[in-house]
Amino acid sequence: MPNLPYHDPFKEERKEHPAIATEFDGDPVAMILGFKEVREAARNYEKFSSDAPFRVPIPREEDVRTVRQYPLEVDPPVHAQYRKIVEPFFKRPTQPEYIARMGKMIGELLAGACQRDSIEVVREFAIPLQSRALTYLLNMPESEAEVWIKWGTHVFRDASGVSKGAEMEAYCNELFDQAEAHPGEDFFSALTQASFEGRPLTRQELLGYANIAFAGGRDTIINTVSTIIAYFAGHPEELNWLRNDPKNIVVAGEELIRYTTPLTHIGRLCPVDTEAYGVPVKAGDLISLCWASANFDETVFQNPETVQLDRKPNPHIAFGNGIHNCLGAAHARLIVRTLLQKLCEMASSITILSETRNVEKEAAYERCNAYAELAVIIQPI
Amino acid sequence: MSQVTFISPQGEKIVVKNAMGNLMEIATEHDVEGIEGNCGGVCSCGTCHVWVEPEWLERVGQASEIERGILNFEDNSNERSRLCCQIEMTDDLDGIVVKVAN
Ligand code: HEM
Numbered sequence A: 001m002p003n004l005p006y007h008d009p010f011k012e013e014r015k016e017h018p019a020i021a022t023e024f025d026g027d028p029v030a031m032i033l034g035f036k037e038v039r040e041a042a043r044n045y046e047k048f049s050s051d052a053p054f055r056v057p058i059p060r061e062e063d064v065r066t067v068r069q070y071p072l073e074v075d076p077p078v079h080a081q082y083r084k085i086v087e088p089f090f091k092r093p094t095q096p097e098y099i100a101r102m103g104k105m106i107g108e109l110l111a112g113a114c115q116r117d118s119i120e121v122v123r124e125f126a127i128p129l130q131s132r133a134l135t136y137l138l139n140m141p142e143s144e145a146e147v148w149i150k151w152g153t154h155v156f157r158d159a160s161g162v163s164k165g166a167e168m169e170a171y172c173n174e175l176f177d178q179a180e181a182h183p184g185e186d187f188f189s190a191l192t193q194a195s196f197e198g199r200p201l202t203r204q205e206l207l208g209y210a211n212i213a214f215a216g217g218r219d220t221i222i223n224t225v226s227t228i229i230a231y232f233a234g235h236p237e238e239l240n241w242l243r244n245d246p247k248n249i250v251v252a253g254e255e256l257i258r259y260t261t262p263l264t265h266i267g268r269l270c271p272v273d274t275e276a277y278g279v280p281v282k283a284g285d286l287i288s289l290c291w292a293s294a295n296f297d298e299t300v301f302q303n304p305e306t307v308q309l310d311r312k313p314n315p316h317i318a319f320g321n322g323i324h325n326c327l328g329a330a331h332a333r334l335i336v337r338t339l340l341q342k343l344c345e346m347a348s349s350i351t352i353l354s355e356t357r358n359v360e361k362e363a364a365y366e367r368c369n370a371y372a373e374l375a376v377i378i379q380p381i
Numbered sequence B: 001m002s003q004v005t006f007i008s009p010q011g012e013k014i015v016v017k018n019a020m021g022n023l024m025e026i027a028t029e030h031d032v033e034g035i036e037g038n039c040g041g042v043c044s045c046g047t048c049h050v051w052v053e054p055e056w057l058e059r060v061g062q063a064s065e066i067e068r069g070i071l072n073f074e075d076n077s078n079e080r081s082r083l084c085c086q087i088e089m090t091d092d093l094d095g096i097v098v099k100v101a102n
């Protein structure tokens, strides 16, 4: 396959320097590339702060939302309290009923895909999968997924990059109105009843939690699912290997997550003039923690550009590192493991008919991140 | 048969007899608080951090370079820290005691 193995756009730079000076949309950013350096910086919240509404994601998001995201965009000591409020929901993916529902849903989607002559993976498989799975996490009726499916890959921007964040904020406002009037057992109701330092959460805070629940776990999951399907289309022998020994599914899933690293990087704001591994940074400017570079650091991962489904140890940081590590990781891992299990059980081979890659074109690099479109035939067993 | 004792952050002792597999698997099977094992034991998630009781350190052996690199940046890390997914239960470790670090 021409598009494999994945090409690491940070390789040459990383060999020379652990960090580089670059820019995103005209903002200067010091991008940290080395594995050790990214981990270290992710834990240094005094020097590299998350207390920066709209600016933790890169590019900045003032144009697509009006609220600070919780607990992403706060620092200690309040971070722990904000995070604790939602932690119980993010632990749900370890419950046996949850695992069983995920298995049933992905099994049904895949059975449907196998029956079709061909299927467009992003729109007809990954987006419905992601949206339905999210109803389990947020404990919402599965029918609500129909609304979310219509949002497309990105909740904030349409394909041409134009903001559509207002639509989602209006939807979330309605959800919270309903939750306040008739609280149920769902995520939004729980938030309306939560208390922070002895007071209820404000509407801005409520919206900030909802915002990341919808945005953070969307293109990341969609991109991981399409990348996995495309990988096995190109490597049928690997799918057979996994099928013969499904106890490798967990380890293989971690390697596919490392290989995809769907969130390329994330920002931190420097409150005072400082320096990031050789790059000077001015007060108010950003650094970036580049997970995608760290996960291909050859001083830690042997042959990083080759997928080795039995890679172990595999200390990837696709889900971040330190106090802000991904709350949705248990859910995301369950999705990946379940998808692998169902592919082993149900798909004999996958053939790509057409594909368009997503390419992140930035000043310092071009990175392929999954697919804008991926049409395949899935041959059932 | 090998026995392992986990001491939870609250000081509760969980004793597992006939323990098999690595310590993370054993802990999650017995719902030991603070050991989650999210990554399934590939050294990625750090949710299986324990302190090995001093008298067992030598028999458990050294962490690999990769594991050590991870532990260096974990919270509550000290010279007795290990990611317990990297400790395979053997007859030699019969009676081992570890404390949950998270
Ligand atoms: C493969 C899928 C995913 C990947 C690779 C991923 C990646 C990440 C990363 C790298 C961070 C750290 C951000 C930072 O350090 O500032 C993060 C944080 C977060 N993620 Fe995910 N994510 C995924 C799926 C999800 C899902 C499904 C959800 C929920 C619906 C979610 C919700 C969150 C939240 C709430 C945070 C903030 C945690 C905090 O600040 O304490 N993520 N994610």
Ligand code: FES
Pocket: B024, B036, B037, B038, B039, B040, B041, B042, B043, B044, B045, B046, B047, B048, B083, B084, B085, B086
């Ligand atoms: S289980 Fe993830 S590091 Fe041990």
